[in-house]
Structures are given as C-alpha cells and as structure tokens.
Amino acid sequence: MARSTKPKTVGAKAPAAKVAKAEKTAKAVKATGSKATSRTTRSVAASAAAPAAVSEFPGKATAIPAGLDLGTLRERIDGIDRSIQTLIAERAQYAGQVGRAKGKLAAAVDYYRPEREAQVLRRVVDRNDGPLGDDVLVRLFREIMSACLAQQEPLKIGFLGPEGTHSQQAVYKHFGHSIHGLPLGSIEEVFQEVDAGNADFGVVPVENSTQGTIQSTLDMFLSSNVKICGEVELRIHQHLLSRSGRIEDIERVYSHPQSFAQCKAWLRQYLPKAEAIPVASNAEAARRARNADDAAAIAGASAGNVYGLKNVAGPIEDRPDNTTRFLVLGRELFTTSGNDRTSLLIFIKDQPGALHHVLAPFARHGLSMNRIESRPGHTGRWQYAFFVDIGGHVHDEAMRRALDELAEFAQEVKVLGSYPVAIA
Numbered sequence: 476m477a478r479s480t481k482p483k484t485v486g487a488k489a490p491a492a493k494v495a496k497a498e499k500t501a502k503a504v505k506a507t508g509s510k511a512t513s514r515t516t517r518s519v520a521a522s523a524a525a526p527a528a529v530s531e532f533p534g535k536a537t538a539i540p541a542g543l544d545l546g547t548l549r550e551r552i553d554g555i556d557r558s559i560q561t562l563i564a565e566r567a568q569y570a571g572q573v574g575r576a577k578g579k580l581a582a583a584v585d586y587y588r589p590e591r592e593a594q595v596l597r598r599v600v601d602r603n604d605g606p607l608g609d610d611v612l613v614r615l616f617r618e619i620m621s622a623c624l625a626q627q628e629p630l631k632i633g634f635l636g637p638e639g640t641h642s643q644q645a646v647y648k649h650f651g652h653s654i655h656g657l658p659l660g661s662i663e664e665v666f667q668e669v670d671a672g673n674a675d676f677g678v679v680p681v682e683n684s685t686q687g688t689i690q691s692t693l694d695m696f697l698s699s700n701v702k703i704c705g706e707v708e709l710r711i712h713q714h715l716l717s718r719s720g721r722i723e724d725i726e727r728v729y730s731h732p733q734s735f736a737q738c739k740a741w742l743r744q745y746l747p748k749a750e751a752i753p754v755a756s757n758a759e760a761a762r763r764a765r766n767a768d769d770a771a772a773i774a775g776a777s778a779g780n781v782y783g784l785k786n787v788a789g790p791i792e793d794r795p796d797n798t799t800r801f802l803v804l805g806r807e808l809f810t811t812s813g814n815d816r817t818s819l820l821i822f823i824k825d826q827p828g829a830l831h832h833v834l835a836p837f838a839r840h841g842l843s844m845n846r847i848e849s850r851p852g853h854t855g856r857w858q859y860a861f862f863v864d865i866g867g868h869v870h871d872e873a874m875r876r877a878l879d880e881l882a883e884f885a886q887e888v889k890v891l892g893s894y895p896v897a898i899a
C-alpha cells in the first residue's frame with residue numbers, strides 16, 4: 476500500500492524548502508528577538524572562552540564575500556576546519572559523559588538511544604538553510620553520533636550479506652560507519668542473531684516502492700520476539716555489472732528476484748536473450764559474476780566496488796523513485812521521539828466486520844493508518860494476521876485507548892515496535 480512521504484531534497488536545497496525554512500526562521504527571530512545575522516565563526520570563538528549553552532549557537536551562516544583569492548579562501552577553510560574539529564572533540568567528550576551519566580551499563584547496546592538520535596537529526600534538518608541538502612547534513616551528523624557512541628564500544632549490526640548489499644547501505648545510513656557489521660546468510664538469520672543477542676540490532680528490507688511487500692520479512696514476525704526500533708528509507712539504484720564491462724559478452728544475469736523485478740523493462744529492451752538466474756542477494760550475484768566473462772550481475776554500485784566489477788549500465792531500475800524501506804530490529808521498545816510510528820500484528824477470526832473492527836478504534840482516536848496488510852496467521856485455518864502501521868507511539872494516550880478498544884475484538888495484538896519515523 477502506498478505510503479505518504481514528504482518530498483525529499485537530494486544534494487542541494489530545493490527553492491520551495493528554502494522559502495518554508497526562511498519563513499520559519501523569520502518567525503523564530505520575531506519570537507526570540509535574536510539576530511539572524513550572527514556568524515557561526517564568531518559563535519565558535521565565543522565558545523572557546525566559556526562553554527556555550529546550545530542557544531549560543533544560532534546555527535546561521537552569513538553569505539561569504541565574493542571575489543576572494545584562492546589563498547584567502549583556503550585560509551578561511553583551514554580556520555573553519557580547526558573550529559569544526561575542536562567542536563567535534565568537545566561534543567565527543569560530552570557524549571562520553573552522557574554515557575557515564577547513564578551509569579554502569581552492560582554493553583554498547585544499552586547506551587544507544589534511537590529516539591534521541593532522531594531528535595538531534597530533526598533539529599539538523601530544521602536548522603538547515605543550505606547550500607547542502609538535508610540528506611547530506613543528516614549523513615554527516617549521523618557519522619558524528621556514530622563515532623561518539625562507538626567510544627563506549629561499536630554496535631554489532633546484522634544484515635543480509637555478503638558485503639556490498641543494499642541492506643549494508645541501509646545499515647550505514649541508519650547507524651553510520653562506526654559500527655561492527657555482521658553480514659548474514661538470510662533475513663531469517665538476521666532475526667535469529669538479534670533474538671539470540673549475538674547482534675545488537677539487525678536491518679531487514681520490508682517493502683519496495685516498485686515491488687511491494689517482502690512477505691518473508693513480515694512472516695518472520697509471526698514467530699519471532701524481536702522488536703522494531705527504527706526504519707530506514709533508501710533510494711535504490713541498480714546497475715548492470717560485469718568483469719569485462721561489455722554488454723555484448725553477457726549471456727547470463729544473476730540477481731535477487733526483487734532486483735530482477737525492478738529492472739524488468741530494461742532487461743526486456745537491452746538483454747532480451749540473457750538467462751536470468753535468481754540468487755539470495757545482489758552481492759551474491761556480483762560474487763558469481765566476477766568468475767565468468769559471459770555473466771553479469773544486477774546490484775548496487777557498492778557491490779561492483781567490493782567485487783571488482785565494471786559498470787556496464789546504470790542506473791537501470793524501471794522507476795526513478797525506486798525506494799526500499801528497511802526495519803531496524805532490536806530487543807526492546809524505546810521511548811517516544813515525538814514523531815513515531817507503531818507497527819502492530821493483529822490476529823483476528825475471519826468473520827463479518829473483522830476488518831472494520833480493526834480499523835475503527837484508530838479512526839475514533841484520530842490516529843492515521845499508513846499501511847495494512849493481511850497474511851494467513853499460521854495459527855489455524857481461516858485465521859488472519861493484519862500487519863498495521865499507525866502514526867504515534869504506544870506510550871501515547873490516544874494509542875493506548877485505541878489498543879484497549881481493539882483488544883475486545885482481536886484474538887491477540889502484538890506490538891512489534893514504536894520507533895522514530897525515517898529521517899531524510
């Protein structure tokens with residue numbers, strides 16, 4: 476089912492977004508009386524004298540003068556780099572103290588706070604006036620937080636391997652690079668390793684904007700106890716990769732069935748005679764393609780780098796907005812971030828009005844439903860499980876009431892997780 480998403484800016488700020496931000500800033504300035512013209516560099520200098528409260532960093536950069544010569548420009552950049560580095564070091568010290576303030580905890584996983592990270596990143600997006608895009612700034616701040624957290628110990632994150640899969644890209648997008656990645660053989664194994672405590676968290680694909688739901692992921696929730704504690708949206712670009720880089724050599728193409736489906740029209744047009752061989756992951760496809768001249772893989776560009784393949788063509792996905800949503804799996808429910816989604820698994824008997832009874836309590840309490848999907852419940856004949864995503868957190872009053880009312884009609888309601896809505 477389609478999900479409503481806010482249009483995203485990639486790489487640079489869109490003019491419309493800028494206008495909205497400018498209006499917001501103007502309002503904020505009016506409200507606080509603070510000067511929008513304060514310079515970032517000046518604030519930094521002030522912070523060296525006395526440790527600054529957050530409000531002393533208005534986060535507004537002024538336009539730099541035009542026409543400076545190369546030497547002066549580089550001098551300015553060197554000065555800014557020094558300031559950035561000092562502040563990152565200071566931030567890391569504060570984050571270390573936050574870690575100690577949480578008390579003596581057993582492991583890195585206990586220091587991780589997805590709701591706090593989401594709040595930090597939303598503020599980064601709110602403050603952003605360009606010229607860099609929201610996605611770029613979010614990536615940079617993710618990396619800073621990732622490095623700060625890894626001071627305790629890097630998180631262990633399981634994903635569908637081998638190296639180079641889109642799942643690995645989703646791991647980096649959500650947790651940054653200061654983690655210990657665990658490439659695993661299957662989505663089932665990711666669930667198992669998280670459940671057993673061998674991985675702190677896991678990342679699994681759940682739906683693709685072109686191909687729809689990944690049923691095997693949803694079905695795992697029927698029997699697993701893991702909790703959903705985050706979501707990641709990743710734009711998926713597929714490439715045709717081979718050892719020689721020549722399309723005329725290709726007689727066989729390896730890929731994951733989902734990726735074949737995303738590139739169906741392209742394959743029909745450019746490689747109608749090639750044999751399509753489905754494998755467990757795109758990176759596995761790349762691994763196989765590196766052993767033969769007449770074989771190619773459909774995979775992400777990073778798989779090409781990992782396995783030393785040349786780009787034959789790409790991006791080759793049929794739809795330009797091809798996006799996959801991944802779920803972050805953990806073992807506990809985290810507290811609210813202020814903009815959350817709740818995933819529920821509702822078991823219900825196949826009887827007249829069943830669907831209405833599932834939907835009505837949420838509508839009554841003003842909660843929006845982003846997604847509903849029914850699957851055979853595996854609990855008995857003609858019994859169904861509904862996977863439902865609702866806006867809000869289980870700790871919210873409205874959600875609690877809706878769940879109480881739902882309990883009267885449902886055989887069982889399993890809260891799969893309440894987690895921050897994906898950011899940039």
Ligand SMILES: O=C(O)C(=O)C[C@]1(C(=O)O)C=C[C@@H](O)C=C1
Nearest residue numbers: 570573587588591592620623624
């Ligand atoms: O605020 C915290 O609880 C922290 O541990 C600090 C911090 C950060 O670097 O901002 C680091 C890791 C957590 O996952 C969240 C935030």
